[in-house]
Amino acid sequence: MTPAPLLGIDLGTTNSVVSILENNTPLTIPVDGEKLLPSAVCLTDEGFIVGKTARNMALLEPERTVLSVKRKMGQNIQLKMGERSMRPEEVSSLILQKLKTAALDYLQLPHNTAVRTVITVPAYFTEEQRGATKQAAEMAGLRTERIINEPTAAALSYGMSQMNEATYAVYDFGGGTFDVSVIESNDGLVEVLATTGNNHLGGDDLDNLLANYLWEKFLAANTLSNIKPGRKEMARLNRIAEQAKIKLSDATEVNIQESFFFKLNNINYHLEYTLSRQEFENLTREKIRETIEHLQKAVEEAKLKMDQLDGILLVGGSSRIPLVSKLISENTGIEPTLVNSPDEAVSHGATVQGAIIDDLDIETILVDITPHSLGVSALDEISLREKFFNAMAEDKKENKKKKNEEPPNLKAAMIIPKNTPIPASRTKLFHNVVPYQKEYNIDIYQGEGKRFAENRCIGEIVLKVPKPNEEATVEVTFTLDLNGLLKVTATETTTKQMVNATFKSSRGIKVFKAKSNQPAILPSEVTQNTLLKRAQDLLENEKIESEDAEDLNKLISQLKKALNNSDKTEIENIEAELLDLLYYLEEN
Numbered sequence: 001m002t003p004a005p006l007l008g009i010d011l012g013t014t015n016s017v018v019s020i021l022e023n024n025t026p027l028t029i030p031v032d033g034e035k036l037l038p039s040a041v042c043l044t045d046e047g048f049i050v051g052k053t054a055r056n057m058a059l060l061e062p063e064r065t066v067l068s069v070k071r072k073m074g075q076n077i078q079l080k081m082g083e084r085s086m087r088p089e090e091v092s093s094l095i096l097q098k099l100k101t102a103a104l105d106y107l108q109l110p111h112n113t114a115v116r117t118v119i120t121v122p123a124y125f126t127e128e129q130r131g132a133t134k135q136a137a138e139m140a141g142l143r144t145e146r147i148i149n150e151p152t153a154a155a156l157s158y159g160m161s162q163m164n165e166a167t168y169a170v171y172d173f174g175g176g177t178f179d180v181s182v183i184e185s186n187d188g189l190v191e192v193l194a195t196t197g198n199n200h201l202g203g204d205d206l207d208n209l210l211a212n213y214l215w216e217k218f219l220a221a222n223t224l225s226n227i228k229p230g231r232k233e234m235a236r237l238n239r240i241a242e243q244a245k246i247k248l249s250d251a252t253e254v255n256i257q258e259s260f261f262f263k264l265n266n267i268n269y270h271l272e273y274t275l276s277r278q279e280f281e282n283l284t285r286e287k288i289r290e291t292i293e294h295l296q297k298a299v300e301e302a303k304l305k306m307d308q309l310d311g312i313l314l315v316g317g318s319s320r321i322p323l324v325s326k327l328i329s330e331n332t333g334i335e336p337t338l339v340n341s342p343d344e345a346v347s348h349g350a351t352v353q354g355a356i357i358d359d360l361d362i363e364t365i366l367v368d369i370t371p372h373s374l375g376v377s378a379l380d381e382i383s384l385r386e387k388f389f390n391a392m393a394e395d396k397k398e399n400k401k402k403k404n405e406e407p408p409n410l411k412a413a414m415i416i417p418k419n420t421p422i423p424a425s426r427t428k429l430f431h432n433v434v435p436y437q438k439e440y441n442i443d444i445y446q447g448e449g450k451r452f453a454e455n456r457c458i459g460e461i462v463l464k465v466p467k468p469n470e471e472a473t474v475e476v477t478f479t480l481d482l483n484g485l486l487k488v489t490a491t492e493t494t495t496k497q498m499v500n501a502t503f504k505s506s507r508g509i510k511v512f513k514a515k516s517n518q519p520a521i522l523p524s525e526v527t528q529n530t531l532l533k534r535a536q537d538l539l540e541n542e543k544i545e546s547e548d549a550e551d552l553n554k555l556i557s558q559l560k561k562a563l564n565n566s567d568k569t570e571i572e573n574i575e576a577e578l579l580d581l582l583y584y585l586e587e588n
């Protein structure tokens with residue numbers, strides 16, 4: 001029996017990419033005719049739309065659209081989309097569902113075919129963020145063969161597995177995250193030596209800085225002050241900022257002109273500004289400098305000197321910013337290399353990892369590492385015993401409250417240190433604090449702080465011992481699987497009685513049931529009609545000037561014609577024009 005198809009998926013903050021192995025080479029599968037699918041989801045009256053049209057809809061209906069959902073992954077929150085509220089993993093699963101459908105169409109397989117995936121996550125992603133990604137895949141009906149780190153995937157796609165005695169730093173600066181990994185390859189053994197980064201540093205942050213800057217310039221030019229941009233203006237400003245930023249990677253200056261940008265007291269204001277690369281660099285230098293510090297730290301953690309690297313590989317859209325290469329070469333003495341197809345490299349690497357799993361590439365062994373230290377809370381001074389004893393005597397709720405009030409008493413007892421190769425299993429022994437202790441609350445943390453409170457608490461297990469002894473030992477075992485996902489068990493050893501402990505569902509690591517009524521997403525033909533419908537509604541229901549109505553009618557018939565002719569470029573051009581007009585008319 002042939003195994004289910006295996007997709008390499010890069011679920012990105014800004015763009016997502018899906019690829020398969022064809023003739024032993026990774027191949028990107030087009031989605032809506034493009035290699036990159038914008039990671040945008042919008043709820044329309046007809047249902048969910050995912051991709052470019054959804055990203056455009058963020059301008060018209062920001063409250064019904066979710067962009068950059070990856071930045072919210074792992075958080076216990078609901079995202080509002082119109083009348084619906086969804087968890088971040090549910091929104092991500094819609095993006096994955098769209099990728100899966102495109103792949104099945106490409107492979108000419110029915111939509112209910114079982115599909116496997118190797119899915120990538122930022123190397124610096126936490127336990128909760130990895131878990132949420134896996135859940136999103138499950139909800140989209142994908143079986144996760146492996147979760148791998150994005151820089152590692154990029155290194156595989158660069159062909160590192162075929163290299164001998166090669167060491168590279170992979171610098172991945174994307175839309176929402178920044179990661180750097182130091183990777184070594186020797187005779188088909190690819191080993192990650194160190195990894196670091198920031199899960200909230202990417203192109204989105206640069207866009208925000210620039211959007212706020214442009215707003216200030218706009219206010220100053222029009223002698224306005226103390227006005228905050230609304231959600232719609234902010235969405236439009238972010239789009240303008242991103243476009244300007246991308247242009248500044250090639251040009252030294254960009255002319256920004258947005259007609260009918262803002263209306264106040266019946267006066268229309270336009271946004272006009274000439275932005276220089278120098279200004280953009282001044283605004284963003286600090287953020288980019290932070291990435292260089294991470295790069296230096298990763299090389300240090302790998303116990304290497306910069307000149308021992310064979311190169312620095314640049315991946316991710318934001319690494320195209322000229323200041324990135326400039327600061328890297330100034331600070332490291334190495335001229336970095338932008339990998340081929342930097343936007344597809346991560347997804348291709350996931351496909352290569354799929355081939356390794358399926359034994360199609362039996363030469364390579366990949367050893368990745370855990371990006372964060374993991375451990376449990378523990379008391380560190382005998383003098384605290386009495387305090388703890390008193391707390392134990394009180395009711396459980398009270399006990400908890402006390403513990404929360406006094407976190408400095410707890411130290412961080414590390415079990416698996418950062419940069420440990422995975423899979424890994426480590427055990428540490430702990431002793432009872434009070435004689436005949438019946439219950440142990442074990443808080444699990446992730447991070448590098450010495451005190452428990454300085455770290456991120458990702459879960460808690462409660463170990464109950466019904467017939468305790470005066471003296472007792474608790475064995476805590478942490479097991480990290482190949483996906484970097486953690487399992488914890490605690491056993492009380494003195495009674496020789498095995499006690500199983502499981503995570504509580506209320507905290508970071510949780511039991512999460514996939515919903516069977518997964519919402520449907522609409523195919524792209526339907527989504528293109530959304531704009532048409534809005535334009536028609538506007539014509540029928542609103543009082544608009546005859547000149548505007550004429551423009552609208554013209555664009556509607558042009559778009560219909562382009563759709564009939566399946567003329568992609570024409571569709572996009574008219575769509576953009578129609579969007580601007582709708583934005584203006586609906587606002588006024």
Ligand SMILES: Nc1ncnc2c1ncn2[C@@H]1O[C@H](COP(=O)(O)OP(=O)(O)OP(=O)(O)O)[C@@H](O)[C@H]1O
Pocket residue numbers: 011012013014015016070173174175176177178202203204242245246247249315316317318319320321342343
């Ligand atoms: N030429 C360019 N110059 C500057 N920035 C660019 C350029 N091209 C793309 N970008 C930016 O790169 C980012 C998208 O990059 P990419 O597709 O690698 O991110 P992602 O994979 O979606 O995000 P992440 O890896 O953080 O989850 C966006 O912020 C985009 O504006």
Ligand SMILES: [Mg+2]
Pocket residue numbers: 010012013150174175316346
């Ligand atoms: Mg990326």
